[in-house]
Amino acid sequence: MIRSRVMLAVMALVGAIAAGVTLQPEPAAPGMARFMAFDVGVDPLGVPLAAYQVEVAPVEGARVRIVGVEGGEAGPYAEAPYYDPLAIQGERVIIGAFSTLDGERLPSGASRVARVHVMVESEHETPLAARLMVAGRVDGGPIDARVTLTRSRFDPNTVPGEGGSR
Amino acid sequence: MDADGPNIPRKLEQELRSAFGSTQPTDLGVIEAGAARMRAVRRRRWALRAGPLAAAAGLALAAWLLWPGAAWQTRLDQHLASGRPDILDAFALARAVDRQSPPNRFDLTGDGVVDRHDVDAVAALAVRLDGGAS
Numbered sequence: 001m002i003r004s005r006v007m008l009a010v011m012a013l014v015g016a017i018a019a020g021v022t023l024q025p026e027p028a029a030p031g032m033a034r035f036m037a038f039d040v041g042v043d044p045l046g047v048p049l050a051a052y053q054v055e056v057a058p059v060e061g062a063r064v065r066i067v068g069v070e071g072g073e074a075g076p077y078a079e080a081p082y083y084d085p086l087a088i089q090g091e092r093v094i095i096g097a098f099s100t101l102d103g104e105r106l107p108s109g110a111s112r113v114a115r116v117h118v119m120v121e122s123e124h125e126t127p128l129a130a131r132l133m134v135a136g137r138v139d140g141g142p143i144d145a146r147v148t149l150t151r152s153r154f155d156p157n158t159v160p161g162e163g164g165s166r
Numbered sequence: 167m168d169a170d171g172p173n174i175p176r177k178l179e180q181e182l183r184s185a186f187g188s189t190q191p192t193d194l195g196v197i198e199a200g201a202a203r204m205r206a207v208r209r210r211r212w213a214l215r216a217g218p219l220a221a222a223a224g225l226a227l228a229a230w231l232l233w234p235g236a237a238w239q240t241r242l243d244q245h246l247a248s249g250r251p252d253i254l255d256a257f258a259l260a261r262a263v264d265r266q267s268p269p270n271r272f273d274l275t276g277d278g279v280v281d282r283h284d285v286d287a288v289a290a291l292a293v294r295l296d297g298g299a300s
Contacts, residue, residue: 053293096292100257
């Protein structure tokens with residue numbers, strides 16, 4: 001009799017533990033981090049783009065780490081832009097570049113000037129936002145420009161991203 | 167002999183008149199002499215006024231020609247003093263390095279020459295995260 005009661009108690013305890021475990025909210029799985037790449041675009045609205053400076057930072061609640069910065073499409077901004085090496089493994093980066101080429105060799109329409117690689121640890125599909133700090137024309141004067149940040153078609157899971165500060 | 171004139175031979179009188187003209191001033195002569203004098207005075211006054219005006223115009227032209235260079239230098243000086251240059255400062259210094267001899271005070275690396283390394287130094291300040299440009 002006593003033995004059966006003990007058995008019942010043990011089974012109840014095991015059941016309660018099992019139920020408790022299954023009812024606990026699932027913790028963030030360590031393997032949930034994703035690697036993503038985002039293209040930084042600048043549209044100087046018809047004026048040859050001689051210089052730009054853009055801040056890329058996480059949106060509210062996003063958990064990201066910058067893992068690399070590379071240059072843009074072929075042309076004057078193909079090389080990696082200037083950025084602070086301390087930004088790597090951080091969540092915010094300021095990128096900037098310029099070109100002393102003649103105006104006709106500079107982009108005057110929308111173009112990809114850089115690509116930022118990040119490790120994302122939250123559910124955000126677009127965990128970053130870009131803000132134009134300054135853009136300049138050939139004579140060094142400031143200009144209006146539109147900055148965009150779009151998910152890159154480049155898949156960082158298949159080809160390692162190239163980074164590097166200059 | 168002429169009763170009104172001096173008692174000199176007519177030939178001598180004619181020679182003297184041809185050499186020196188009439189010795190008698192007329193009203194018209196006085197007026198013409200005065201007008202000529204006033205024209206000279208006006209010319210002198212105009213020259214006195216135009217001189218400083220021309221100098222001022224020359225200075226303005228020189229300032230206008232030199233202003234773009236001076237503007238970027240002033241901007242970079244101010245931004246370096248505040249520790250917050252931006253990429254346009256680096257770009258301006260790069261253009262100066264390419265096209266002319268920038269002032270030695272922009273030798274940020276201290277290697278005795280203002281060159282691309284100094285441009286890189288300004289750009290690095292522009293993108294730095296610890297209180298850099300925002």
